[in-house]
Amino acid sequence: MDTVISGKQDTALLVIDPYNDFISEGGKVWDRLKAVAEANHCVPHMLQVLDAARKAELRVFYALHRRYRPGDYETWKHIAPIQKAAWSRKTFEYGTWGGEIRPEFAPRPGEIVAQEHWCSSGFANTDLDLLLKTHGIHKLIVIGLLAHTCVEATVRFAAELGYEVTVVKDATASYSDDHMHAALDVNMPSYASAIVTTNELVEALSFTGERR
Amino acid sequence: MDTVISGKQDTALLVIDPYNDFISEGGKVWDRLKAVAEANHCVPHMLQVLDAARKAELRVFYALHRRYRPGDYETWKHIAPIQKAAWSRKTFEYGTWGGEIRPEFAPRPGEIVAQEHWCSSGFANTDLDLLLKTHGIHKLIVIGLLAHTCVEATVRFAAELGYEVTVVKDATASYSDDHMHAALDVNMPSYASAIVTTNELVEALSFTGERR
Amino acid sequence: MDTVISGKQDTALLVIDPYNDFISEGGKVWDRLKAVAEANHCVPHMLQVLDAARKAELRVFYALHRRYRPGDYETWKHIAPIQKAAWSRKTFEYGTWGGEIRPEFAPRPGEIVAQEHWCSSGFANTDLDLLLKTHGIHKLIVIGLLAHTCVEATVRFAAELGYEVTVVKDATASYSDDHMHAALDVNMPSYASAIVTTNELVEALSFTGERR
């Protein structure tokens, strides 16, 4: 853990897609990930990490998926399967409850919300990389949804772009254990410098806080 | 002109920053560019080009500067001079008349508005390149403001990214003839495949329309 | 398949990392992927696809990993685990046999070799996207190695950047069935519009050739 959270100045927490549609009872996708999310206490863990990061005065960033708006994709010639699915379900529809951030995760003043992205990576076609650089950030702690799509995509892009990444494995969820295994055990170890539990992270952050 | 507007399928009009603050009487920056803009009939020319492009059924895209919102830049460690100026003037302030698109230039259904950009290039840290690609666009006709900042930056980036660019030289403006000369005579000829007048462009587009 | 190979003008074959270190007996990584590669006939299938694409006059592009050179990574402050592994093994060492393309896969005149990439995605920090655009390519057929690292990363980035992707599932390989499953069954279906066999692809390409 040492190398990952060595200093709070260049480390940020990145929260991915804490939309009601994903993590609130009644959300459009919640039923598909509920079993995994409840088994690993994903949502309370996400809150614990967010709380600990704020206490340690880490800068908090949000990477959010495009909230569906009428007209989206209609004129596109090339659409990835995951975009077709989002289109047909109108996931995270703008102006609806499902497309709002679950209240406990609302960004606070001084926290940075990047432009919404169209596919899975918080970095692709957005200002996330710019905003991290203008804040001097080189290391990311990543939490949020879904493990094998937006989280894995963002972790992969972060590594490609030169960021050092820590993933909190019980503060993410997906459709099944098989999806979690693919993301957390098979793929991310190549790109994330550390894959830790919420407990391990919170403990590491508490030292960071003290060290100030 | 032939090579630039050879077919409407892969050609788009790109309208840059038609905000009230730039091109409406009373806008925050209008007074600084009024002399040039009135001399070359910039705003009526922009409208003529927009109208001709719509008639020729070219896809229309908008590249817009970040509209100032409270908190912007406050936590940044690195800010370019042009951003400091935008910050101090609150140019294109979100929720104000100055930060609205001048009504005649309002996007219509099926026209594509890219994410707002933070500096000058419509491509930097936005989804403009993605949206052009998903619509099969390879050639851009560029109009808007300011010639030596956002327009030149967007033209330079477009060329770097592999687009073929036509600039309409009397449908753009800047602070002085010196700024226009730097942008249109000194720099853009290296990056734009054609630099034309509104009349030349409208004529070329009318043929495109007929050829359908 | 129809939507993916509808026309050869905007479709390219993308060959990923056909280095001796990966796919030749004696290569540094071959032993780790040999079991999977021999079971699905990866290398002969890659050749079949390459041959069929050339016959159908598809443009062929190569996405290649950085060939290790002395000094690489030594001064970096942030290095992903997969880069540390490549560094310690000196995989694809420049000037050695392992860092050469296996002879049957050598690029021919008119085929395009993108700049080498540092991590896994052929698009990250390279000119691949530019070169595809300057050749009018919007659709990619992807073959090569490894399924869960460079291939999956390149497929994910391609989708993020607006390309339509076909993956040939028996013209790729990885360390185990578990890795193949994560890449081909769990993750890629979200990003690749089609995942086909070599036979299916070669048949589709032969029609493309005839249709000319």
Added chain:
Amino acid sequence: MDTVISGKQDTALLVIDPYNDFISEGGKVWDRLKAVAEANHCVPHMLQVLDAARKAELRVFYALHRRYRPGDYETWKHIAPIQKAAWSRKTFEYGTWGGEIRPEFAPRPGEIVAQEHWCSSGFANTDLDLLLKTHGIHKLIVIGLLAHTCVEATVRFAAELGYEVTVVKDATASYSDDHMHAALDVNMPSYASAIVTTNELVEALSFTGERR
């Protein structure tokens, strides 16, 4: 100057295109820029800055234009005018003296040479941004050629990407005073946080060295 060279850890020197074709007697482009370059002592100033940066232990990076190789551009559908010019002149031809770095500017061990770029910006379609990030660099001192093409393009992109830029105005050159004026007086003040003389920079760097 204070804000720009406040610490050597996050500041790098970026040397742009010190090719023989640009800055050596007999180079293909030298005759076109000789008058300006000799009037402002561009080449000796570039050497002074390079020497001072090395003494102050700043990391040195090189941004280099694509060296022409047979086949370049031949299959491209979209080529910017500046690329057509480079193609017709075979500027910086690979394997020739003109395409070599002028010997006094040769990179030393530990200095970083980014991938060659195809148009004007050292950042576009290359690994320059990645390499700066993996070395923790947020501030750039820029010298080299040509003021209104590669230097201005690289300065503009750097600002767009969140870097703080200092340009050394007498360690660059171009075709005429008009070109220098467009780049240094009209455009760069929007993007470069400081535009200084070689003397000013060398003095600032000497303090940086002492402060260690």
